[in-house]
Amino acid sequence: MTTDIQGTGPALTAYVTQAGADWLASASAFPRSVLALWSARPTAPSVLPCGTVFDVVSLPSLYGRLVVDRLWSDGPGSGPVAVVRGRTLLFAAPGTAARLPSLLAWEQWAGAIPRPLCHGEGDAVTIPPLRVPETGPLPGTRWLVAPEVRHPWLPGAQAVLWACVRAAGPRAEYRFSISADQMLESSHQAPLAQLVRAADS
Numbered sequence: 184m185t186t187d188i189q190g191t192g193p194a195l196t197a198y199v200t201q202a203g204a205d206w207l208a209s210a211s212a213f214p215r216s217v218l219a220l221w222s223a224r225p226t227a228p229s230v231l232p233c234g235t236v237f238d239v240v241s242l243p244s245l246y247g248r249l250v251v252d253r254l255w256s257d258g259p260g261s262g263p264v265a266v267v268r269g270r271t272l273l274f275a276a277p278g279t280a281a282r283l284p285s286l287l288a289w290e291q292w293a294g295a296i297p298r299p300l301c302h303g304e305g306d307a308v309t310i311p312p313l314r315v316p317e318t319g320p321l322p323g324t325r326w327l328v329a330p331e332v333r334h335p336w337l338p339g340a341q342a343v344l345w346a347c348v349r350a351a352g353p354r355a356e357y358r359f360s361i362s363a364d365q366m367l368e369s370s371h372q373a374p375l376a377q378l379v380r381a382a383d384s
Contacts (some may be wrong), residue, residue, distance in 0.1 A: 199313045203263070203330025206308065209235040225314040228267075228324060234304030237262070238280040238344055241272040241300040241308075245292045247271020249350035251327065254338065256345055262337040264328040265311050270300075271327070272308060275337050278302070282340035287347070 204221060208214040210231045221229070233239050242250060247264075254261045263274040266315060275283075280303025287296060302308050311324045338346075 191308040199326065199329045200331045203335075204313055206236070206330050206333050206335065207231060226312045228309050228321070230307050230309050230376060231298055233280065233302045233306045233308060234277060236277070237337055238275045239278055239302040239306075240275050240279065240283065241270045241296055241346075242273065243304065244269050244271050246297050247273065248327075250343070250346045254342065254347040255346055255348040259338065259342060259351065260336070261328055263326070265324075265326050267309050267311060267321040267324050269323055272310075273336075273338070273343065274331055277303070279338075279340045279343060283343055286344045291368045296347050298338040299347070303330055316349070327373045359366045 194299065204218065207213075207229075208217040208221070210233070212232075213215045217231075218227070241247075244266060245264075250263055250273065251264050261273065265272040265274075280301035283299065283301055286365065287298065315325075358359050
């Protein structure tokens with residue numbers, strides 16, 4: 184049984200669902216306590232640990248929006264995405280924070296992709312409130328893609344790398360060792376979203 188964080192009235196966030204709140208709380212060692220805290224203070228930001236339920240890839244705000252746009256327009260979509268203090272936080276599959284830096288460190292990426300901050304095991308991140316305060320959203324803090332289900336799909340390192348390369352523009356795409364066209368050709372025209380998901384499975 185979960186604690187109801189939905190509440191009533193105009194301050195209710197239009198996107199965060201009870202199932203999404205349950206998923207976020209499951210990242211804590213004490214999910215019931217987290218849900219109880221949110222029930223009492225639903226308009227306050229929270230801090231959650233990474234590494235078990237999700238990792239977080241933190242990107243410069245504008246570039247991060249381009250990465251998310253690429254994931255949705257040409258790729259498999261994304262999990263939850265937030266904006267906090269001028270950074271775009273992309274929630275990713277556990278293990279992404281450990282793997283992505285090594286993929287981005289390859290020589291062919293040098294200088295082409297803005298370096299993300301990767302938060303995994305042992306790290307924690309601040310997330311936006313589950314409800315928008317009556318005075319309006321906190322400056323620079325909001326959900327772009329809020330949690331809606333109990334078990335959301337999360338992109339892994341390969342999917343995030345692919346989107347980072349595409350968002351960085353032609354220079355990075357030219358250096359990409361396997362282009363989208365090559366992936367499609369070698370996979371007998373399988374949908375790109377399916378290929379990226381398969382690479383992260």
